[in-house]
Amino acid sequence: MLGLAGGTAGLAGLAAVGGLAVGRSTAPDPGLTAERRVYPFTGAHQAGIVTPQQERVHLAAFDVTTTDRAALVALLQRWTTLAARLTQGLLAGPDGFASGPYDAPPDDTGEAADLPASGLTITVGFGRSLFLGADRATDRFGLASRLPDGLIELPHFPGDDLDPARSDGDLLVQACADDPQVAVHAVRALSRAAFGTARVRWTQLGYGRTSATTTAQSTPRNLFGFKDGTANIKAEEPDALADHVWVQPGDGSVAAAWLTGGTYLVGRRIRMTIETWDRTSLREQETVIGRTKREGAPLSGGGEHTAPDLTATGTDGAPLIDPDSHVHLAHPSSNHGARMLRRGYTFTDGNDALGRLDAGLYFLAYVRDPRVDYVPVQDALARHDRMNEYIRHTASALFAIPPGVPDVAPDGSLRGAYLGSTLLA
């Protein structure tokens, strides 16, 4: 499935690789600093999914404000060119940020003009409301019959406390980079290109693997102080990616075959009630998670990367890993083998009126079918997870992520395909 042999391009990468239908690179030259990494834009799949997780994310969901299908197509075409340019370290347009007609706005806003590509990836998705309208009955663009089977309305899970204004949307942009200003610049450029066609519904910033953890190849810690991501699907597991991430030929209805090679993105804003957590004992914390805090080792023994033994019992006959611990409930063996490619980021959005930090995990997971790989797992967690005492899901999103764009010109001009062209062309 993956072009695992693909390397990274230099800063002039688009010129070098733009004409080639290269696969998604997942293995950048480890000698490159984070700022110098450039991931190819073109490929069978969109970048930003199996790409090694960058340090920052800026998510932006948009609502389309037109009913003109041609305008939607034109927007996706503009976004494709912009994404191709920005990810390769180019500015938003050929005149840059400080050239061109003096009495016109510059092509580029300029705040990232001195910054390298910083591993930027831009990933675009389609929400259920793009197909059905926000009222679930307005087929604005003639797309209702092509709604992907997995692009369901997520059920209300026990404990959900969702803010509609921070949930869902017609379109999603996920911009990931190792520099926050580069990610923010990308969202701003795409927002600017959407003027008159779509407007921002919600945005979310997050940070994750920091420089230090990236260098050390250690698993980063979340705001509970625990390592997070130990048992994730890895880019080097092509069978797992085929089974659990990429939509396969024959998945779903014929009318939804346009999503083949794509995937689904589940987003959940999970606020952590940190002040409460911080007053609990180390025993409670490890019991809730099912792992040790220091090493991240399962409480059944071994090291961080030892598989949890959910049946192991202690001398008192009680299970070493609590059946209602997060590790037990989220484990594939508890969920008919369901797995996800997780790509979550920590967020810190100031504080609430009571002075408590509004912080937690923005959970992002890519799955082949949310009905199989996400809903049952979250349903079990929402009902039984001991962690629920310390978290609250405050926003939710589900997007179909179309396949990648196989080819663009070196300057980002289209050569036929664009993001979503399998659906809209």
Next chain:
Amino acid sequence: MLGLAGGTAGLAGLAAVGGLAVGRSTAPDPGLTAERRVYPFTGAHQAGIVTPQQERVHLAAFDVTTTDRAALVALLQRWTTLAARLTQGLLAGPDGFASGPYDAPPDDTGEAADLPASGLTITVGFGRSLFLGADRATDRFGLASRLPDGLIELPHFPGDDLDPARSDGDLLVQACADDPQVAVHAVRALSRAAFGTARVRWTQLGYGRTSATTTAQSTPRNLFGFKDGTANIKAEEPDALADHVWVQPGDGSVAAAWLTGGTYLVGRRIRMTIETWDRTSLREQETVIGRTKREGAPLSGGGEHTAPDLTATGTDGAPLIDPDSHVHLAHPSSNHGARMLRRGYTFTDGNDALGRLDAGLYFLAYVRDPRVDYVPVQDALARHDRMNEYIRHTASALFAIPPGVPDVAPDGSLRGAYLGSTLLA
């Protein structure tokens, strides 16, 4: 004034330097990566002021919830020990994040346990309401007579659109680091130590010099796409720091002599109306700023670091730098020589209900006397700056920053002095 020769300590830095009354280091070994930088905690001045600007800031203002002066002193003592430990790469307490009694909460919350100090500095300040009460008439701690002369109530400037919930406060913590998780961890640790004594009033995150710009020593760009900070006071200008940053012996009343060696911090949350800016011409943008967008050169000619010639005129006799441009109005020669040590950060706080980015500059400036070095400048800007069409001040803060702590033990234990002891001891 400055211990410019001071180097940086290793990760075991506290043990090495804790017993020495070292000056503030302003010149880290350039061979160190950002993550490995450790700035001394002790010194005549607090760190985080002339310290080279780190990549991230997390500001947190607190309101004291007790009227017990001893509890306030105890809080500042705990904060001193925590700041001394965390800035040197130690965890919040001796038992760390995953040791100690199994049935007690760990000393440290753990999310930064694998991360180095990352250049962390923690700077603490006192707001006017600490002295006078939020009602300006409640001398809770017997401090009213010791109110520093410069800790005024800032005037309402034309155009101010301030949110009281995001402004002011009794205490301020400025945590700066090259890793966001390290800065957030510091604020969390100090918030936790404040439980029962003070609670968070507002917080603000920002990012600034990114890895790439730090390496290249180039001036970073703000969200207007212009270089920001070209004409700042530099740590290598001891006369300017004495004249415009550090409170000098004899400044103000005798009762406020405790602030000698300290300074004042002015904070202004300046939202940029980016969408409007992005639709203006390059001509308008350069006229508003008074500099070129690409180089940051003054429109009177030369390069980025050429002094602006405010009197230069073009062939048409009109001034090359517009009299109402930002550069003209903010220039020391337009303000009786007023200067500030600026330390601002870009912020991106999601979007508003209209889908516009809630983003801009969190202006931070350290000044010897806000009445001399800040108020007149801001008054002129608020009345005349052409930039006002594209910005809005949405929050404001002014804090007195006490002098540094000359000495602590290697484990952060106090040796008499603490943050604020010149006021409270």
